[in-house]
Amino acid sequence: MGLIARVILAFLVCTTVQAQQRFITVASTTSTEQSGLFKHLLPLFEKKTGIQVRVVALGTGQALDMGRRGDADVVFVHARPLEEKFVAEGFGVQRFEVMYNDFVLVGPKSDPAKIGGGKDTVAALQKIKAAQAPFASRGDRSGTHFAELELWKAAGIDIAKDRGPWYRDTGSGMGPTLNTASGMNAYTLTDRGTWLSFKNRGELVIVVEGDKRLFNQYGVILVNPAKHPHVKREMGQAFIDWIVSADGQRAIAAYRIGGEQLFFPNADK
Amino acid sequence: MADSGRILPLALRDVCFAAGGKRIIDGISATIDAGPATIILGANGAGKSVLMRLVHGLLRPTSGQIAWQNRDAERVRRGQAMVFQRPVLLRRSALANILYALELARVPAAERESQAMDALREVGLVDVAHRPARVLSGGEQQRLALARAWALHPEVLFLDEPTANLDPGATREIENVIKAFDASGTKIVMSTHNLGQARRLGDEVLFIHQGRLAERAAVDRFFQQPASTEAAAFLKGELPWV
């Protein structure tokens, strides 16, 4: 009984101490979190400024909603049209480009849709639909999901109408979707960062890459203090300033998995 | 206790109690005075236990009145204590069990311990004062229940077959305590199956038959010359050799 009381007391003390700390809340995406980028990046920022960055990783759509509700100070996502809408509606102050990477189309080694590699995502998607090969979709209003929908459109396919049992809507993050794809030997669209750090590949390999349409841009936006006065404006801005600065950009470029660079800094010089 | 606070005599007027469609107590009227130790006698199912619970206030009569001398409900409650067939003790030390009762009775904190120890001394349980009550023997537990009642200094002590589960040795010890209660002026109201016990401890008998008061008499007269046929039949059944 005494031991339990001591655990609870320690917990309460820690919590109180934590509450006093200087921190900002960043709503970001599962792809940035799960690729391990933040684990690499944030300690550098914290050391420099003493500001702790608390990342809540959701999909792009949910992250922007968090910003709309005022539950985050900064949003860091990857769906340009949605981000611009966010700022236009007055929920964000200004959008800054930070870095890019690319998507890749992964699928089973056996390649049931007979895509045969290459750089043409649109052709690949058409072949997948024609063959009715299993395809796993994020279905969660994330940046990746958004990009996937745009690609179906570019392929001239109205996926909402023409989907069949071969199109599996997982409604979940990149990791779980990759798990599902791996488990059912399906094709799926994923960002390269998550793919590189994903450990349960099963039979999946990269099927299409290098297509210009697979370009994936990340942007960062300060949540508008005019709409939500409690937003930590200075500290949030400090984070944005740092991540687009030479220091921050260098740190992004330095992040590698197995020697491969995941994200490519491209903040406006 | 000041005379003005006394709760006896108790008047029962046409008390009835029905449960589950059955009339368990069927119109009992009687006056219980201070003084004689009253034994409630009767066959199983006659209604002895229910009658005691009605009088003690654990049950409400379906009709009729149970009128104590005193109008103050608090005094009426404090003036009584009850000991049951199975002692119900808390998972605490023997002493703590008595302290609990004293606390409920709003005895000032400073006096509780000494009063509790007095009660334990009275029943001969001082040595086990700090032992957990539930590890005591059956006889010791019942003595503790009596000590708890003693500490409350009730005007009336109800006992519902207090020695039914005890061996003769423990029974004797309990009877000694009850005699001490009686000697100290506490009114005893006890139900029992043990006719020898009734004769040892009782002064008068209330004989209950099928929910009615069939006979009331001094204890010797009752056993030697029962006036009612029901009582006679009961005694014949219990003591066929008489």
Add this chain to the structure above:
Amino acid sequence: MISTLGEIVALSLGVSLSAVALASLLGLPLGAAIAVGRFPGRRTLIVLLNALMGLPPVVVGLLVYLLLSRAGPLGELGLLFTPPAMVVAQTILVLPIIAALCRQAVEDAWVEYEEQLRSLGADGLRAALTLVWDIRFSLVTAVLAGLGRALAEVGAVIIVGGNIDGVTRVMTTTIALETSKGDLPLALSLGFILIALVIALNAAAHLIKEAAQRRYG
């Protein structure tokens, strides 16, 4: 700040133990009062309480999120995505379990104690609390059931905590994260640690219960 394994386990224990402590403080008297009391609607309340034992954690998480969000009524408190929010959510989840199981235990004990306690003048809440203390060793089972639920759930803490690295990451949310990252061996190891922890807690409580029963009877 990166969560180490030790921090994750410590946070799980801290959050769940606090929630269970709070839920017990509220739930034990509540359950006992319902057991001993007689009032209109009592049976409906008991059925409701039993039903709430099955509250889906993710629903509780969602409700607490809506309460604590800046856009919600308690947004001013700024509690969202902090351990206290997780404690609140788990307390709500565990409270019906402890209250309902306590009600059952006290109601069973009341059969034995009722007449004597009422004879001594203990009524209502006073009697209920006396009973709770007297049957405290049987109530350990109820509390353990609550603790097991709290340690095992992920739906509530992940929504109100946000699974923030170094701040609100607990064992179950880490297992969820590592699973979704495809790192199944790590997730599995964490899972075994969690199970071992729960078994250890149960074993300890069982031993304490036995020792106490031997001593107090």
